[in-house]
Amino acid sequence: MDLSSFITSLTTSFIIFVILMVLFAWLSTKPGNAVVYYPNRILKGLDPWEGSGSKTRNPFAWIREAFSSSEEDVIRMSGVDSAVYFVFLSTVFGILLISGIFLVPILVPVSITEQNSFLMDSTGNTSAFEVLDKLSMAHLKEKSSRLWASVIACYWVSIVSYILLWKAYKHVSDLRAAALKSTEVKPEQFAVLVRDIPPSSKDCSRKEQVDEYFKTIYPETFYKSLVVTENKEVNKIYEELEDCKKKLKRAQTIYADSKKVNPEGVVQTHKTGFLGLTGKKVDSIKYYTEKIEELTPKLEAAQKSTVAEKQQGSAVVFFTSRVTAAAAGQSAHARMIDTWTVTDAPEPRQLLWSNLPKTYYEREIRQYVVYYIVFLTICFYMIPIALISSFTTLPNLRKLLTFLKPLLDQVTVRTVLGAYLPQLALIVFLALLPKFLLFLSKAEGITSESHAERAASGKYFYFSVFNVFIGVTIGGTLFDSFKEIQKKPNSIVDKLATSLPGNASFFITFVALKFFVGYGLELSRIVPLIIFHLKRKYLCKTKEDLEEAWLPGDLGYPTKIPNDMLILTITLCYSVIAPLILPFGAIYFGLGWLVFRNQVLKVVVPKYESYGKMWPHIHVRILASLLLFQVTMLGYFGIKKFIYTPVLIPLPIITFIFAFVCSKKFYRFFKSTALEVVAPRELKESVNMETVYRSFIPPCLNAEKGPGEQFDESV
Amino acid sequence: MDLSSFITSLTTSFIIFVILMVLFAWLSTKPGNAVVYYPNRILKGLDPWEGSGSKTRNPFAWIREAFSSSEEDVIRMSGVDSAVYFVFLSTVFGILLISGIFLVPILVPVSITEQNSFLMDSTGNTSAFEVLDKLSMAHLKEKSSRLWASVIACYWVSIVSYILLWKAYKHVSDLRAAALKSTEVKPEQFAVLVRDIPPSSKDCSRKEQVDEYFKTIYPETFYKSLVVTENKEVNKIYEELEDCKKKLKRAQTIYADSKKVNPEGVVQTHKTGFLGLTGKKVDSIKYYTEKIEELTPKLEAAQKSTVAEKQQGSAVVFFTSRVTAAAAGQSAHARMIDTWTVTDAPEPRQLLWSNLPKTYYEREIRQYVVYYIVFLTICFYMIPIALISSFTTLPNLRKLLTFLKPLLDQVTVRTVLGAYLPQLALIVFLALLPKFLLFLSKAEGITSESHAERAASGKYFYFSVFNVFIGVTIGGTLFDSFKEIQKKPNSIVDKLATSLPGNASFFITFVALKFFVGYGLELSRIVPLIIFHLKRKYLCKTKEDLEEAWLPGDLGYPTKIPNDMLILTITLCYSVIAPLILPFGAIYFGLGWLVFRNQVLKVVVPKYESYGKMWPHIHVRILASLLLFQVTMLGYFGIKKFIYTPVLIPLPIITFIFAFVCSKKFYRFFKSTALEVVAPRELKESVNMETVYRSFIPPCLNAEKGPGEQFDESV
Structure with missing residues (x-):
């Protein structure tokens, strides 16, 4: 990539960014858009425009607000998981910034002053260097003693990473402890999941079996059990009923609205066939009212039969003590691993019910x-x-x-x-x-949404690093010069040596595109804004419809974190080869911090809370990126025929030891809850175990009239 | 090894065995030797000669008694660990017997009928086969289709091993569960070890710190804590005092005895210097009485100061519930792995106190x-x-x-x-x-004697397999024909092919020697008998001295199991190459079962009880032997140029999967106690927590007059 196209690409991205920012500044002050730009505040019952309340507020106030917000604000508005994401952003920002402060002013002059106007000396192709390449390690001669500067740079980057990562892990561990320690009553802290319940030998229901088993082991702290049932059928009826209720409300609203124009009102009709296009025309209000009357007893019957007959081999068990629940989740209850598996319960809202009855094998x-x-x-x-x-x-x-x-x-x-x-x-x-x-x-049979998202995020990370980074760098090089390599297999090393720094400018524009356009779109929320306005105009009839139309999503960890990781991997790997990439990487994470601070405080609503369980996952992958960087550098120094290359060998070893030590020291507390954290302390409110229990009953079984009781009696 | 020396060796071993058996039959019926041949029964307060009581009992009665004894007898007389050792012996015996029943009658005729009078065909050295080698796989031609019989044999041995090992693991797991479930009060089931107690920030003693920590987490079930102290000094005084007491008693006994002869009595004197050879001559009774009077208050003072001032960063914590103790041992208490490490407590008698305060790092x-x-x-x-x-x-x-x-x-x-x-x-x-x-x-910092012995046993296993088996087989071959190999490096394969079966006869005599002479010595107890009689005659003065002289040791797992494993490894590895080794191996384990049944019921006294924790260790090493066998066979088939050798490749893979599945399914219950096993049940006696607590106080701190109280108050 030559200099002009490099600058063109950067400029284009920047212009798009400026346009999007102007749009955001203009659109976000319009009161009609408040639900798009401040949904999280509105849902929390707060005033969208903090304090000021004036409609003509400073369009850049959000920057001040983002900077002045504290970690506690983030936790209060969006939970520990979001705070952990900011720890990730600020840690990586710190690594890249501190690396950049050392690397850019030292490595760039070292490269640029090297007397080396030939690059492809081995192929005899004396091309003058591009300006950009002059700033990179590619400009250093083979075996040059100036490579020592790069060696020191590798150590600098690694050591900065170790220190900041260690601090971050400690900090996240504190955040998690504080959240788990909290004196608020969290239902999941009183519950455990029980899976692989063996078939009962005695003639008793699953519920009796579970109750007896846990009552024997925990005679004092056992409260109740909730046996998982096969809810497919009852869920279908429940959803049909909910749908009918929604449609009935909508028909009533439309009818009421039509009365305002025409005192008689227009009777709402629809066709019962496929997509409302075919079939008999019916009076909507009457039709749905009848349907609801028909479905309600059906649902009740289905609920009863489900609870009584469709009990599965797993359950949620409740204890009256947080310590017992936390200890139970870590202890072997049965002698064989394939029976009575007890694990910590996730929040009720993120429990993947259908995975619970899957057996161990x-x-x-x-x-x-x-x-x-x-x-x-x-x-x-x-x-x-x-x-x-x-x-x-x-x-x-x-x-x-x-x-x-x-x-x-x-x-x-x-x-x-x-x-x-x-x-x-x-x-x-x-x-x-x-x-x-x-x-x-x-x-895979994972029991919670957050765990599944972590697992998906890990898989996506491998995909993106393998295909984008390795694919572009090595694959691109090999493919471009495939024929040449066929002739001279030894030239592959030289090819790599020349193309690695060459790819750097491509990746710099890639990073810049990511943050300028990506963050611009994220902040300005152009797409959700358009969708919301379209929906409001053409589809939304009732208040609920409207609310549904602006309901924001969550941060989307399964794609966001692997994408950030890819940027980090690219930046780290090129940090010493082409230090100019460091400021861009730092801006990506710094700007990301700012933009997502705004999003988290005002827009997105997290789907779940896993109390920072994401961190060990992130930590390991940052270390994987660091390792890839160190191995790449080992290889690149080899290509440069630097005879002291082995001085870099300790680095990957140190990374492994660091990963091992961190996982030994910190990981156990992320895997399960440390008992000292949940040790008895005065809880804010006295624990209402019935509420805790009910919060775990799936909605389709939770009928309006005394559902819990029914749930219990029918067993 | 030629046939005659082979038979000579076997005969010699057998004759020694017969002599030792006759000696045993004769000596064991003498009442004076009862303490040597029946110490375990005597210590348990039983009549040495079960039932009959007559002195002219059948000298072979022990065989009948061994066979008629049940597993419950073994557990009652010697604990679960001994029972597990018999499971090991009978499992291995089963594997070798069932393998032998199939392999000997099939593989031997297959080998012997092969038309192959040349072995070293590749070196052109046409030596006629030894009789023994004719019975082995060495006699099969290269690429012979008869090798298929050997392939089937490999599968047969492996599958028999898997099935019997699976059953054995299940059985041992049941034994362990039954022992842990027992309604007898076992102090270690109410205690946990706490290590890595962090320095207290507050101005309080270790004990207060530990008590507060555990009281917060377990407000209802926490009983007491026992902080580990630096006992070196107090222990020295205690031992000196105990030694003086013993010597005083001895001097008094001798004086009393001398009175019987001479009414005045001979005043006991000794010299106070080195080994009683130099220094001032003193009146022993007076000297020791004074010394005891001097040491007793010194001990008390040392006990007080130790308990008050030498508290270390670890403790034994007691709970009033077995479930809490078991769950606590499996749960993370602190957020960091390097503080408040809680593990299951071993029996007090096998606790390695000095290892407890060692920190995590x-x-x-x-x-x-x-x-x-x-x-x-x-x-x-x-x-x-x-x-x-x-x-x-x-x-x-x-x-x-x-x-x-x-x-x-x-x-x-x-x-x-x-x-x-x-x-x-x-x-x-x-x-x-x-x-x-x-x-x-x-x-290493291991906390219990049993664990340390397991670890030592594992190390010894690797030593013996590596040095004896691999050393003799491969090393011997290579060393013998070193010069030849130098000339023709390719001949190494042929050398191995010829020497492997050749080593078989060496190993058969080795196994026979082990069981004939080893078991003969074990059963006849010639050495302990002689030592006992010598001691009784020349050294023993008091009743205590005499008891000490015949006090039997334990089975000595750290050397016994690796030795058995070595025999198993050798037998398995040669099972298909030279099936004649199988009966010898089977006799080793069968006879071992019989001999040790006698020893366990009547002689040895176990030092500790680990409730079968040895088994996973044994199991893995049996599988390691099996793997070595499978890999050896893969290599040997390769040497035989058998083109279908790859049909054996699944075997090592299956072994790995089997090991993985077993460890997944069974191991957790051996690592820690399953809660369902210790779930509240009516204990035989109501738990006296004070007794439980006191059983853990080290003897040097446990003075006679109200030691526990003093222990508590002084803190």
């Missing part, structure tokens, strides 16, 4: 199968995509989808399709990949 | 250092021994130890020393090795 086998599928996906995903691409050509489309023929014959459509069709499969694949990985992670 | 570092030392010892122990041997030659001895000159100049002494001196260092080393390994294991 099923889970183990599923896990290995999923790992295998992920391995295949990461390594060979190009094969099916290439196959599909070869079929989705214009001629094929015309042949197969004959009804599209008139459309496909238009010139503009053909041009656009001709350009995008070949990549269509890849684009669809990449868009669906996070969902696919999340689906796979859930298929 | 010290333990980790010690562990790695010990592993490293063991690795060096296993691989390079010959080097220092060779060095020492080169110094301990006769001329050197004469030069260095001039006072031995006249002795060394005698011809007979010189002949004997000349024969044994070169191996002296090796003999001393091998004799001290188990003790050295036990010392190393304790240096």
Whole structure:
């Protein structure tokens, strides 16, 4: 990449960023958009515009607000998981900043003053260096003693990383402890999940069996058990009923609105067939009222039969003491691992009920199968995509989808399709990949949404590092010069030596694009804004509809963290080779901190709270990036024929030891709850065990009239 | 080894065995020897000669008694650990017997009928086969289709092993559960060990700190804590005092005895200097009485100051509930792994007090250092021994130890020393090795005797397999034909092919020697008998002295199990190559079962009870032997140029999977106690927590007059 295209790319990204920021400043002050730009505050019952309340507020106030917000604010507004994400951003920002402060002013002059106008000396191709390459290690001669500066830089980057990561792990551990220590009553702290309940030999129900088992072991602290049931059928009825209720309300609202215009009102009708397009025309209000009357007793009957007859081999067990629950989650209850598996309970809202009854062996086998599928996906995903691409050509489309023929014959459509069709499969694949990985992670038999998202995030990390980073760097190089290498296999090393720094400028523009355009879109929320306004205009009838239309999502860890990790991996790996990438990486994480501070405080609403369990996962992957950097540098120094290359060998070893020590020291507390943290302390409110118990009853079983009681009696 | 020397060796061993058995049959019926042959029964307060009581009992009655004894008898007389040892013996016996039933009648005829009078065909050396080798796989031609029989045999041995091992693991797990479930009060089930207690920030004693910490977490079930103290000083005084008491008693007894002869009595005197040889002559009774009077208050003062001032960073904590103690041992109490480490308590008698205060990091570092030392010892122990041997030659001895000159100049002494001196260092080393390994294991920071013995046993296993088996088989071969291999490096494979079966007959005699002579000595107890009678005659004065003289040891797991394992490894590895070894191996374990049944019921007294924690250790090592067998066979089939060799590749893989599944399924219950096992049940006696607590106070702190109280108050 030459200098002009490099600058063009940066400028374009920056202009898009400025436009989006102006849009944000303008749009976010409009009161009608408050639900798009401040949904989290509104949901928490706070005034969207903090304090001031004036409509003509400073459009850059959000920056001040983000900086002045404390970690406690983040935890209060969005939970520990969000605070951990900021620890991640600030730690990585710190690593890149401190590395940059040392590396840029030292390595750049060292490179630029080297007398070396030949690069491809081995191939005899004396090309003058690009300006950008002059700033990088590529400009250093082979065996040059100036490489010592790069060696020191490698150690500097590594040591900075170790220190900051250690501090961060400690800090996150404190955050987690503070949250778990909290005197608020959290239902999940009083419960454990019990899986693999063996078939009872005696003639008793599952519930009796579970109750007896735990009452024997914990005669004093056992409270109640909630046996997991097969809810498919009852859930279907429940959802149908809820849907009818919603539709009835909507029909009533429309009818009431129509009365305002016409005193008689327009009777709402709809067709009962497919998508409301076919079938008999009926009076909506009457139809839905009848349907609700019909479904309500059906639901009650289904609830009763489910609770009585469809009990599965797993349960949620409640204790009256947090310590007992925490200790139970860590203790072997049965002699064999495949019976009475007891684990900590996640929050009720993120419990994956359908995974609970999966047996131990099923889970183990599923896990290995999923790992295998992920391995295949990461390594060979190009094969099916290439196959599909070869079929989705214009001629094929015309042949197969004959009804599209008139459309496909238009010139503009053909041009656009001709350009995008070949990549269509890849684009669809990449868009669906996070969902696919999340689906796979859930298929492993994981019990909580947060755990499944962590697992999916890990898989995505491997995919992106393997395919984007390694793919672009090495694959690109090899592919470009495939023929040359065929002739002279030894030239592969020289090729890599020249192309590695060359790729740096590509990655710098990649990082810049990511933060300028990515954060611009994130902050300005253009897409959700448009969708919200469209929905409000054409679809929303009732207040609930409207609320649903602006309801914000969560941060989306399964894709966000692997993406950040990819940027970190790229930045770290090029940090010594092309130190200019460091400021860009630092801006990515610094700006990210600022933008997401705003998002977390005002926009996104977390789906769950895992009390920072994400951190060990992030920590290990940062270390993996660091390791990749160190190994890359080892290789690159080798290519530079630097005879002191072995002085770098301790670095990967230190990284392994550091990872081992950290996992030994900190990890256990993230895996399970330390008892000292939940030791008896005056709780804010006295624990109402019935409320704790009820919070775990799935909504489809939780009918309005005394559901819990019914739930108990019918057993 | 040719046939005649093979038969000679077997016959010699057998004759020694017969002589020892006759000796045993004769000596064991003598009432004076009852304390040597029935100490366990005597200590348990039982009649040495079960039931009959007549002195002219059948000398072979022990065989009938051993066979008729049940597993419950073993557990009652010697604990679960001994029962587990019999499970090991019977399982291995079963594996070898069932393998032998199939392998001997099939593989031997297959080998013997092969038309192959040439072995060293590749070297052109047409030696006629020895009779023994004709029975082995060596007699099969290369690429012979008869090798299929051997392939099937490999599978047969492996599958039999898997099935029997699985059953055994299940059975041992049941034994352990039954023992832990027992309604007898066992102090260790109410206690946990606490290590790595962090320095207290507040101004309070360790004990207050521990009490507060555990009272907060377990407000209802916490009973008391016992802080570990630095007992070196108080222990020294205590031992001195105990020694004085013993000596006083002895002097009094001798004086009383002398009165019977001479009414005045002979006043006991001794010298106070080195070894009683130098110094002032004093009246023993007076001297010791004074000394005791002097030491008793000193001990009390030392006890007080120790308890008050020498508290260490670890403690034993007692709970009033078995479930709490079991759960506490499995739970993380603190957030960091290096503080408040809580583990299950072992029995008080096997607690290694001095290891308790070692900190987490010290333990980790010690562990790695010990592993490293063991690795060096296993691989390079010959080097220092060779060095020492080169110094301990006769001329050197004469030069260095001039006072031995006249002795060394005698011809007979010189002949004997000349024969044994070169191996002296090796003999001393091998004799001290188990003790050295036990010392190393304790240096790791392990908290219980049983765990340390397991660790030592594991180390000894690697030593013996590596040095004896691999050393003899491969090393011997290579060394013998070193020059030939130098000339023709390819001949190494042929050498191995011929020498492997050749070694078989050596190992058969080795196994036979082990069981004929080893078990003969074990059963007849000639050495302890002689020592006892010598002691009784010359040293024992008081009743206590006499009791000490016949007090039997325990089974000695750290050397016994690795030795058995070595035999098993050898037998398994040769089972298919030379199936004749199988009956010998089976006899080793079958006869071992019989002999040790007698020993366990009547002689040995176990030092500790670990409730079968030895089993996972044994299980893994049996599988390691099986793996070695499978890998050896893979190699040997390769040497035989059998093109279907890869059909054996699944075997090692299955072994790994089997080991993994077993460890997953069973191991957790051996690592820690399953809660369902210790769930509240009516205990035989109501738990006297004070007794439980006191049983853990080390004897040197447990003075006679109200020691526990003093212990508590002074804190």
